[in-house]
Amino acid sequence: MSEEFTLRVWRGDKTGGEEVEYHVPAETGMVVLDALHHIQHNEAPDLAVRWNCKAAHCGSCGAEVNGQPKLLCKTRMDDYVGQTVSVKPMQTFPIIKDLVTDVSWNYQVAKEIPMLEPTAPAPFNMQQIDADRVQEFHRCIECFLCQDTCHVLRNHEGQRQYFGPRFMIKIAEFEMHPMDGADRVPLLAHEAGVNMCNVTKCCTEVCPQHIRITDNAIIPLKERVADRYYDPVKILLRRLSGKKNAPTGSSHKVSQ
Amino acid sequence: MAHESYETLDYDIIIIGAGGSGLRAAVEASQVPGLKVAVVTKSLLGKAHTVMAEGGVAASFGNLDAPDGWQTHFYDTMRSGHFINNYRMAEIFAKEAPERVLELESWGAVFDRTKEGRIMQRPFGAHTFRRLCHIGDHTGLELIRTMQYKSLHSGIDVFQEVTMTKLLVQDGHVAGAFGYFREDGRFVLFRARAVVLATGGWGKIFKVTSNSWESTGDGAALAFRAGADMMDMEMVQFHPTGMVWPPGVRGILVTEGVRGEGGLLRNSEGERFMQTYDPERMELSSRDVVARSIFKEVQAGRGSPHGGAWLDISHKGPEYVKAKLPGMYEQFLTLADLDITKEPFEVAPTCHYTMGGLRVDPETCATNIPGLFAAGEVACGLHGANRLGGNSLSDLLVFGRRAGLGAREYVSGAPDFAPVDQAELEAEMDRVLEPFHRENGINPYHVHEKLQEIMTNHAGIMRSGPVLEEGLNKLLELKDQARNMSINGSRIYNPGWHAVFDVENMLLLCEGIIRSALERKESRGAHWRTDYPDELPEWQKINFVESYDGEGIRIRTEPVNEMPEDLAKLFTYGKAPGLVQQSGGKES
Amino acid sequence: MAQPLESRPQARPQGSAKPKAYWVEPLITMLILGVWVLYSLWEVFFHNNGTYQNYISPYFSPGVGKWFGWHLLDALYVAWVPFLFRFSCYYYRKEYYRGFFWDPPGCAQGDKPRPRYSGETKWPLAINNLHRYFWYLAVIVLIFLWKDAVQAFFFKNGFGVGVGSLILLVNAVFLTFYTFSCHAFRHMVGGKKDCYSCDGKPTASYKLWHKVSQWNVFHGTWAWASLASVWAADLYIRLLLMGVIHDVRLF
DSSP: OOOEEEEEEEEEETTEEEEEEEEEEOOTTOBHHHHHHHHHHHTOTTOOOOOSOSSSSSOOOEEEETTEEEETTTOBGGGGTTSOEEEEOOSSSOEEETTEEOOHHHHHHHHTSOOOOBSSOSSOOOOHHHHHHHHHHHTOOOOOHHHHHOHHHHTSOGGGTOOOHHHHHHHHHHHTOTTBOOOOHHHHHTTSOGGGOOOOOHHHHHOTTOOOIIIIIIHHHHHHHHHHHTOHHHHHHHHHHTOSSOOSSOOOOOOO | OOOOOEEEEEEEEEEEOOSHHHHHHHHHHTTSTTOOEEEEOSSOTTOSGGGGOOSOEEOOOOSSSTTOOHHHHHHHHHHHTTTOSOHHHHHHHHHHHHHHHHHHHHTTOOOOBOTTSSBOEEOOTTOSSOOEEOSTTOHHHHHHHHHHHHHHTTTOEEEOSEEEEEEEEETTEEEEEEEEETTTOOEEEEEEEEEEEOOOOOGGGSSSBSOOTTOSOHHHHHHHHHTOOEEOTTOEEEEEEEEOSSGGGTTOBOOTHHHHTTOEEEOTTSOOTHHHHOTTTGGGSOHHHHHHHHHHHHHTTOOOTTSSEEEEOGGGOHHHHHHHOHHHHHHHHHHHOOOTTTSOEEEEEEEEEEOOEEEOOTTTOBOSSTTEEEOGGGEESSSTTSOOTTHHHHHHHHHHHHHHHHHHHHHHHSOSOOOOOHHHHHHHHHHHHHHHHOSSOBOHHHHHHHHHHHHHHHSSSSBOHHHHHHHHHHHHHHHHHHTTBOOOSOSSSOHHHHHHHHHHHHHHHHHHHHHHHHHOOSOBTTBOBTTBOSOOGGGGGEEEEEEEOSSOEEEEEEEOOOOOHHHHGGGSSSSOHHHHHOOSOOOO | OOOTTSOOOOOOOSSOOOOOOTTHHHHHHHHHHHHHHHHHHHHHHHOOOOEETTEEOGGGOSOHHHHTTOOSSTTHHHHHHHHHHHHTOHHHHHHHHHHTSOSSSSTTOOOOOOTTOOTTSSTTGGGGGGHHHHHHHHHHHHHHHHHHHHHTTEETTEEOOBHHHHHHHHHHHHHHHHHHTOHHHHIIIIITOSOSSTTSSOOHHHHHHHHHHHHHTTHHHHHHHHHHHHHHHHHHHHHHHHTSSOOOBOO
């Protein structure tokens, strides 16, 4: 192929920047990251872009391609035939340089989430039907595209009130684990701020691992919070039976 | 040159590398209250090459095949390593792997389950029994994510995106490490009483590789320059099945799980060619054999259109394939426009793993430099001449823990921080900043490309004396040119600048590989020489050990440790120990 | 086996990803929902009868007013139930937050920061956390709608099938799917549990949860389908009552 692609890549740092145009020869099956590498190797060796595996396993290369949060290694150039491909860094996080952003906030949040508290020592006796439900969340590659697109974090400066979709599925992963004995509902209702989410599902739309973040994690967690903090009948019943903070409805049984 | 400043950080133990073994070492090291532990990584936390491990983690639970036990795992590991492994490492490894996997489970990893509710295990190449605990085809991701959260909750400090350029040794003891933060290019000195290297392999030396950007052998090169011994450098594993088409994805791993789940290899004539090379184990033969077989088929003109073999899993049905190999399904669909549940796909060997590395003590993972420990792919000894699939993940856990433990114990008896030579640091800072000042130098990316070309053409899957010699000459020439690598731009997150040090590290290790490959005048495991095509018993008794004195690489032989009688006995039955004890057939 | 609840990658669309203005989708949602609300208000406040022979409009069923013999605005007693059920529905929430509140107007859109956003943590939007109660009420209404659907097949001269009967039947079916694919229902029947097999075998609760989960994937589809069917059923009966059209009997 003798065609070429036109890219407009945002170049700059904390102090500001602009889009710079590059031309890259087309190759069969080329992804955006290939094009950026071509630029890096030939025109601009200092073009900053994070990448590791180039196989959509590590989640390093999240950026916004024509306004859509995407993994650069999985976004094919031939999807954009005839268009200029604009590549920008994730807008929700502070810029470091070019396409590299400071995502350290996410690692701070990660520390706030209590680990699994097994109700019995390993090896666990656990059936696949129970594993299935949480394994979906284990597919997360922490590309933070959901955090980038989440309007609570992106538009409403919600970083202090909401952990973001990535950490909702992390909490769900432990909370719905059949062998977990910890209670994370108060965390969800308060610090993690699950109700800051208004279920508009952009996180699910951008997830490169096709995790149904909203339907399978956030909404079920919201329902658990509703059980505890909003449902008047359940609250009343708990008061009457004297159990103030017992996990509702979840059976934390130790299997035999 | 302007006087540069640097930040100084003091830790009892620093761990360089945040992959599976680094994090496991960190968790172990931090078990003693009051000990300050830091993990330093050149990427973000949780992005290390460990995520690329797909198939599973090998541990002899015997959940499906009851006769499995550590003896059989040990037997498989030694046999696949063609007996140049360190037997003691393999023994420790086979014994401890199950416990380490259970640890993961209690930290939150959720493995696929059997009907009885135990950990599911899948068959894999050259494992006698079904042994690989897995989570679909993203086991490595599960391992690193679990370790990542465990370490975040263990009071460890993590420094992300730091390039380490020098390992500091003072009076024969480790004193720390020096480098810079990628974010803004400011220098940092980590003073430490012990250093654990867990920096992985150097698979990026080949053009077609399944390795991620990080696999440039930084830790190995740092330690090599500081005086540590490297062993078995000639042993580089080629995974039989990497993607072939389109060009941009060439080399990306196709998990051995595809064959484990029943995938069949065929040549362009539709023949299951493994029949010719290993009729007993067929597709599930060891990696060196399968890779070589595909290579030979292609050479004989029976390759697929883009120079590989056909792998087919479509007979298993779409539901099964999507459940067991979801990542593979999606990988081919998005990157190659191909539905693996419906049609066969092309695969070809891709550089995958470096068996060679830092020579370590099996019990503590200590190197020959006091205070320096190494674990994971950067270390050497467990895998011998060929690594078994699934053994690397358990390697990370078993020896990651042992390295952490070793460092912890070393520190409890070791002296305080060793002094740091100020002049040495000044010189290092000048050296690191020099590429910015060179004019009309050579582009580091281009050096890397040339390096990959040399290694692919001269020291790849098929080797021979004259070709290796020629490669060595080209490499030394390139090394000369590389002294003039230059870059532009600022010190803020400048990948070109980082590449300079990656390339320097790889150049050093490549020389080690070629020199070692020239010495081993036989074919063994992954090391295949057309001029010495047979595996010779006398070479089974030695390992090649290399050391570097700042000028050149010196190579010497060391005897392979002999197994004690009780272990040696395991190899006298003519079949795997688990199969001997078994009176009836294999349970279904 | 993998759960069917997960979405699967679709085959890559050949050709190019066309740029699309982000405001198109919320605007369409806003228009449809807006017109529907206006229509409903007109229907509820300006009409007092939803019964045409054996057809009863879903807006007017059950006829609570008639039970007490006093019906100033008959639909008012009931219409709020489906309205609040839909208002607090996890699917419609997505649609109206995007369409009416522009929170967000589209994914990854650079919007002006509005620091006063509080999600669903504060009243009145916190009422959405009580979706389950509107679900309970909606189930009661649904029972009546099924009664109406059956009744729609029994004309003065016996059993028969008219276009109206079919519309009411389809409406009941759609509403059933919509109601029982609800996220709150999914939670009630099993989602609240952490372990389905700890008592030994997979429980009935697991099977039900699994089924509901499968339906739940298409909750949005059922939401739009049932909205259209309710609308169509009411409009059909309204037009019959106004004498604009005549019911077509199939037999």
